[in-house]
Amino acid sequence: MKADNLNIPRHVAVIMDGNGRWAKKRLMPRTFGHNAGMNAMIAMARKAKQMGVRYLTVYALSTENLSRPREELDGLYNLFRKYFTKNVKDLYAEGAAVRVIGDITALPEDVQKLIAEGVANSPADAQFFVILALNYGARAEITRAVNAAISRGERVEEGDVSALLDTKDFPDPDLIIRTGGELRLSNFLLWQAAYAELYFTDVLFPDFDEKQFEKAIKDYSSRNRRFGKI
Numbered sequence: 181m182k183a184d185n186l187n188i189p190r191h192v193a194v195i196m197d198g199n200g201r202w203a204k205k206r207l208m209p210r211t212f213g214h215n216a217g218m219n220a221m222i223a224m225a226r227k228a229k230q231m232g233v234r235y236l237t238v239y240a241l242s243t244e245n246l247s248r249p250r251e252e253l254d255g256l257y258n259l260f261r262k263y264f265t266k267n268v269k270d271l272y273a274e275g276a277a278v279r280v281i282g283d284i285t286a287l288p289e290d291v292q293k294l295i296a297e298g299v300a301n302s303p304a305d306a307q308f309f310v311i312l313a314l315n316y317g318a319r320a321e322i323t324r325a326v327n328a329a330i331s332r333g334e335r336v337e338e339g340d341v342s343a344l345l346d347t348k349d350f351p352d353p354d355l356i357i358r359t360g361g362e363l364r365l366s367n368f369l370l371w372q373a374a375y376a377e378l379y380f381t382d383v384l385f386p387d388f389d390e391k392q393f394e395k396a397i398k399d400y401s402s403r404n405r406r407f408g409k410i
Contacts, residue, residue, distance in 0.1 A: 187401040189354035191235035192228060193376070195368055196221065197360030198384030211255035216386035218263055222270050227390040229274055229308045231397060235350050236310050237281070239368050243317030246286060260291050268298040277306035281346035282316030283324075311350060318370035321346050347372055355400045357393075359385040377403055 196217055203213030221238055228236045246253065268278055278298045285292065295314065325344035329336045342348065352372040356365070361382040365373060379396045381388070 186231075186397060188232040188397065189377075189400055190233070191237070191351050191353045191355075192233050192397075193237040193239070193353040193356045193369055193373075194224070195239045195356070195358040195360075195366060196385040196388075197358060197362055197366075199386060201360065202384040202386045209255070210252055211259060213386060214256055214259055215263070218259065218267060220386050220388055222267055223390060224388065224393050225271060225276060225310050226274055227393050229276065231394070233397075234308060235353075236308075237313060237347075237350075237353065237369070238310070239313045239316065239366075241282070241314045241316070242367060243282075243315055243320055244367065246315060257288055257291050260294060264291075264294045264298065268301075271310055272301075272303060274308070275303060275306060276308045276310045277302035277304075279309055279311045279349070280314055281311060281321070282314045283320065284314050286315050309350070311347075313368070316346070317367045318365075319367055322371060341371065345371060352376065354405075355379060355396070357381070357396050359383050359388045375405070377405065 199213035199217040200210040201213070202216060203210050206212070221240075224238075225236055241256070271278060279302075280295055280299055284295055287295075295312075322341075322345070324346075325341055328344050329340065334340070336344070347369070352374070353369060353376045355378075356369065356373055356376045357379045358365075359381055361380075363380050365378075369376075377400050379399055381392065381396070383392055
């Protein structure tokens with residue numbers, strides 16, 4: 181149900197930070213935190229749809245994350261293998277279509293297949309989209325766009341660049357949320373974030389529940405977005 185008396189952002193993007201620290205506080209392995217983060221992401225998507233958000237982008241795996249220890253990466257991939265299909269079906273049940281940005285070709289082939297199936301089997305008439313940023317980095321994305329323009333021998337304008345990005349089918353984010361206490365974008369949607377409102381919280385992502393999400397939306401709703409105008 182859409183929240184009354186609130187200016188709801190059409191597109192919310194979330195840097196889901198703090199899974200590892202959340203697990204460490206509980207003397208558990210980092211994969212325990214990543215699993216808790218997956219559950220929190222599903223709950224957040226449900227709340228976003230209820231409030232009237234149309235697009236939810238989640239920073240699930242950055243290009244920099246691929247430099248983490250092999251043990252942690254294998255744990256992440258195993259979580260994908262074990263839970264991805266179920267989680268995607270939960271999103272389908274919420275009427276959500278799944279989309280992906282980033283270069284997934286660097287991921288294990290069976291994980292790539294799971295992701296591709298999640299996109300292909302999404303509801304065709306969805307009005308809500310969950311966009312997974314996987315092996316995503318904004319600089320790599322912009323570089324791909326520049327190279328695509330060069331290969332065509334074209335001079336590009338600002339709008340042409342947007343049309344060459346991974347996010348070409350989606351509007352730019354209105355609100356970017358980062359959990360976990362860090363105050364930076366960490367190579368996330370750098371081009372698209374030009375006029376996004378930024379919201380930072382110390383809450384670690386597994387604890388970023390529906391009330392926390394609603395708090396972020398209310399904060400966004402209180403702002404006056406002028407886009408450079410008076």
